[in-house]
Amino acid sequence: MPNFYLCSIFIDNLLLMDDLLPDLDLDLPSPRRDQRVVVAMSGGVDSSTTACLLKHSGYDVIGITLQLYDHGLKIGSVGGCCAGKDIYDARVVAELFGIPHYVLDYESRFHERVIEDFADSYLRGKTPIPCVQCNQRIKFRDLLITARGLGASALVTGHYVRRVPGPHGVELHRAIDLAKDQSYFLFTTTREQLEFLRFPLGNFRKNQTRNYASRLGLKVQNKPDSQDICFVPNGKYSEVVKKLRPEAYEPGEIVHLDGTVIGRHEGIIHYTIGQRRGLGIGGRKVKGGQSHTDPLYVISLSPETHRVVVGPRSALGTNYVLIGELNWLVGELHANMNISSNFRVFAKLRSSQEITMGTLHLTGDSAKLILDDVQFGISAGQAAVFYDAEAGNRLLGGGWIMRTRKFLE
The missing domain is CATH 3.40.50.620 (HUPs)
Structure with missing residues (x-):
């Protein structure tokens, strides 16, 4: 049970600190x-x-x-x-x-x-x-x-994110402290939930x-x-997955993009797209005993063949992202979500990534994002989150990345 004597002392002290503490207004009826x-x-x-x-x-x-x-x-x-x-x-x-x-x-x-x-x-x-x-x-x-x-x-x-009244209903905006902004993780919030959240x-x-x-x-x-x-x-994802899905530890080959088998692994669970360290293969070995010293990165994972495909960093680049399971928080987009359209957006494709410009092509409940600049290390399973192209602060919505390509065909 609460210690009400101590509580009363702290609350009395707070009354003396009104000029030091902010008054939070949740935009609810008074009193x-x-x-x-x-x-x-x-x-x-x-x-x-x-x-x-x-x-x-x-x-x-x-x-x-x-x-x-x-x-x-x-x-x-x-x-x-x-x-x-x-x-x-x-x-x-x-x-x-x-x-x-x-x-x-x-x-x-x-x-x-x-x-x-x-x-x-x-x-x-x-x-x-x-x-x-x-x-x-x-x-x-x-x-x-x-x-x-x-x-x-x-x-x-x-959460560090702002709830702002808009012309078509309540909106989510990036936090004042952009270094701590968490809007990327809230793109699945529904408009109904947003009415109740603060x-x-x-x-x-x-x-x-x-x-x-x-x-x-x-x-x-x-x-x-x-x-x-x-x-x-301690960040060791493989230990959790091994306990739940032992089959993820089936060994396989590490293959270069050109098809050369350059090593073996103990399970694809140890690897993620864009990974450079911990591959255990050094430079790429080629016939004649020569070796390339350029670093290799994980380019793709093949669960069906248990292969880890590696290559140079340039192979990680993409400017085409296919996105599914879209969720829109902005009223005008939500109302017309099944209408095909194209518009400019700021996009965030990883939580640690800065926003980047692109054109979003909507086709019902899926979309393709064509980026102005090639981005690296974008992988399926991550989120693509979209912001207003004018200011970059208003969260429009987002979806799940289904696949990527290096260049638009």
Whole structure:
């Protein structure tokens, strides 16, 4: 149970800090004390600060933490999102500020909807993005339903993205802090979900969030951002897939683009498109004992033949991307999603990639993107996310990359 004596001291102190802390307005009817909001509290600095600032701003706040995958229980270490230590951190913050806090066990559905799909994608030679699947299938689906069931007016998260009123409805825009912008991971959000969601940190920079956490007295103020996928210990994807899909470890050949077999591997799961290090083949060996010293990269994976195809970096280039399972967040595009059309967009094809210009050719629920400049290392299974061509901040929507070609034929 919360320590209400300590809670009252902290809340009284907050009243003296009004000029130091921001007033968060979630664009909900007044008075705020009658507006219940559910905050998804992962235990990190972002969601913890969000919950406390909303409490300070007068909202009726409930914190919910999802137990998705407990590192401490499963692999004997601590770290990552929604693990045991993170649940503890979220609970401490909630207790300190008198926020009712619930932990929901979503581990089984997370395993079925996210982890199993992650393993299957690798078996198909694709490079999955489980964080998008988690938002789509767990957080913005099941957790949203739970928030409504608790009588909440909004579900609030600590994502760095902005929710902006537009002429055709609410829109998503990139965060003020572009270095922390997370809009790429939210392209599957539906327009109906967006009406209920709020993202107050989109107007802050990360250093501001940590500064507010410090002023609030949160011990998580210096907690590092999670870098790895929560259920992948130390970034070793192959260990997770091996446990779930042992067949991914079937050995095969490493083949150069020209057809020359230059080595063997112990399973395609060890490789991703664009990978350079860890191939274990050095330069390309040729007849006569000569060797090329140019680095080789993974160009493609063939699950059917268990082959890893390698070649020079130039072979990774593409300016043609075929995209499926499109989702549009902008009203005018959503209303005309089955109409064929062409228009200019900014596109982001990997989470760490800068946006680039291209022309999008829509054909119903699929599209082809013709890029102005050749991009490298783009692989099937990743997301293609589109932004307004004029400003580059408004998120139009996106889809899943099905295949690429080096040049438009």
